[in-house]
Amino acid sequence: MRDFYPDDMVWRNHVFEAWRAAATQVGFAPYDACVVESLELLERKSGEEVSEQIYAFEDKSGRKLALRPEMTPTLARMIAARQGQLQFPIKWFTIAQCFRYERMTRGRKREHYQWNLDVVGETSVSAEAEILAAAAAALRCMGLPDSAYQIRISNRALLAELLATLGIPAHQHAAVFLALDKRGKIADDEIAQSLLAAGLAPDTVAKAFDLLAIRSLDQAEAIVGAHSAALADLRELMRLAAFYGITDRLVFDIGVIRGLAYYTGIVFEAFDTAGQFRAIFGGGRYDSLLTTIGGTPTPAVGLGFGDVVVVEVLKACCGETAAAARSGVAVGYMFPEQREAATRLAIRLRAAGTRVDLALAPQKPKAFFSRAGSGSAAHAVFIGPDDLGRGMAKLKNLETRDESDIALDPAAPS
Numbered sequence: 110m111r112d113f114y115p116d117d118m119v120w121r122n123h124v125f126e127a128w129r130a131a132a133t134q135v136g137f138a139p140y141d142a143c144v145v146e147s148l149e150l151l152e153r154k155s156g157e158e159v160s161e162q163i164y165a166f167e168d169k170s171g172r173k174l175a176l177r178p179e180m181t182p183t184l185a186r187m188i189a190a191r192q193g194q195l196q197f198p199i200k201w202f203t204i205a206q207c208f209r210y211e212r213m214t215r216g217r218k219r220e221h222y223q224w225n226l227d228v229v230g231e232t233s234v235s236a237e238a239e240i241l242a243a244a245a246a247a248l249r250c251m252g253l254p255d256s257a258y259q260i261r262i263s264n265r266a267l268l269a270e271l272l273a274t275l276g277i278p279a280h281q282h283a284a285v286f287l288a289l290d291k292r293g294k295i296a297d298d299e300i301a302q303s304l305l306a307a308g309l310a311p312d313t314v315a316k317a318f319d320l321l322a323i324r325s326l327d328q329a330e331a332i333v334g335a336h337s338a339a340l341a342d343l344r345e346l347m348r349l350a351a352f353y354g355i356t357d358r359l360v361f362d363i364g365v366i367r368g369l370a371y372y373t374g375i376v377f378e379a380f381d382t383a384g385q386f387r388a389i390f391g392g393g394r395y396d397s398l399l400t401t402i403g404g405t406p407t408p409a410v411g412l413g414f415g416d417v418v419v420v421e422v423l424k425a426c427c428g429e430t431a432a433a434a435r436s437g438v439a440v441g442y443m444f445p446e447q448r449e450a451a452t453r454l455a456i457r458l459r460a461a462g463t464r465v466d467l468a469l470a471p472q473k474p475k476a477f478f479s480r481a482g483s484g485s486a487a488h489a490v491f492i493g494p495d496d497l498g499r500g501m502a503k504l505k506n507l508e509t510r511d512e513s514d515i516a517l518d519p520a521a522p523s
Contacts, residue, residue, distance in 0.1 A: 110208075110220040119485070120420050121222070123432035124251060125204055128224040128414070131247035132202040135239060137226060140201045142183045144208075148173040150182050153401055164208050176208035180225045181371075181398065181411055188229055189404030197230025197407070200239075217387065218417055226392075227411040229399075234342050236410040237375050237394065238349035244379065244390055244412060245355045251419065257426050258389060260355070261362035262346065262377045265393070266339035267329060268320070268363060274332055275316050281307055283370055285317060290366040292321065323363045342375055371395045375410075381422050389422060390414035435507065437464030439481035442492040444471050450517045451492050454502075482507055490515060 113121055132139070148165050164176040177183055180203060188195065203225050210219060226243055228236035241260060248258065269282050277285060284307035288300050297318065304314045323329050326347075330340055343361065350356045358379075367376040376393030380386070392412035399407045423431055438458055442451040448471070455467040466486055468477060474491055481489040489505050496502040496517065504515040 127247045127250035137200045137202040146177045148175045178209045180205045222416040224414040229409040232408045234346045242353040260379045263365040264339040270333045371398045435487035439466045439486040439489040441468035441477035447492040
């Protein structure tokens with residue numbers, strides 16, 4: 110788990126601001142919830158083994174609780190509680206701190222912040238298109254070039270149709286999804302053993318691997334036929350993506366499955382094009398989740414976008430200081446006699462909406478400008494005896510070193 114020093118907060122704020130801007134731009138409303146969730150709710154969604162992967166505990170009343178590992182079950186609980194009062198479809202977003210007790214690897218920690226976008230109550234793929242466009246807008250706002258990532262899309266319903274052509278019955282599909290989703294993370298031999306354990310015949314296991322070699326919607330159509338509803342949804346998503354201007358980043362990839370059991374339709378994951386990092390974000394359609402916690406059947410699409418990987422991608426692609434945009438003014442002074450003038454200037458600038466870092470003690474010019482230059486201010490004002498005498502000081506641009514006059518007395522000409 111992490112501590113955030115000021116340099117770390119620059120990156121965190123940069124990411125959070127992009128998330129909020131992208132969500133509000135497309136009409137998503139913010140929500141939040143307690144970081145502690147019912148363990149029973151999480152087990153109902155993911156199975157009892159989930160307690161081995163999260164921070165689960167009993168409180169002093171003997172209630173079984175957990176630190177939330179993700180936000181979707183909480184969202185489903187909140188919606189189910191007021192399902193009769195909400196006007197659907199709803200578009201909600203949150204930036205939630207989540208916790209998972211698991212082995213740490215590059216891009217994965219036991220604590221992270223996650224941006225969740227969810228559209229609940231809409232059956233058409235317009236919901237998927239809106240969410241993917243918002244995610245692309247957030248990445249652009251962060252400064253990541255469009256060419257630096259891809260969004261790989263698939264459809265679990267389409268994969269189910271493909272498995273059915275191999276004679277794999279529907280009750281075995283969940284186990285096959287879970288096994289195939291681990292491809293690239295564990296050896297194919299281990300995946301094959303999982304498929305055999307799920308009841309697949311050896312020759313069927315080989316054919317299941319062959320399905321992952323499908324590279325286009327046309328290849329999939331040749332197997333399942335032109336009347337596949339799942340295939341039609343993917344083609345419609347591609348068509349809508351053209352309106353949003355994100356078609357160049359969408360790639361069909363039958364190997365995108367998503368490990369969580371509640372996904373029912375289109376699924377997606379974004380990766381850096383260099384292939385250096387884990388998924389930047391992922392999500393998909395989960396039309397059955399509300400019914401598992403007592404709600405009425407309601408279609409839904411959601412996205413989870415963590416802060417850990419995207420910061421690594423941004424630093425690798427755009428540089429270590431990409432988020433550290435300079436702004437505001439540093440104000441300092443040489444002797445105690447200039448303290449009042451410096452304080453009055455800082456107050457005046459702050460009242461006008463400028464961020465001002467005011468020195469708290471006298472400094473030599475070299476020490477002041479060294480500190481100001483290593484900070485986040487865009488400009489600096491240093492007040493000495495001569496400046497006080499003439500009622501004017503120099504406003505220095507810390508990037509270009511250009512200077513202009515600034516009045517110490519607001520009544521004086523500038």
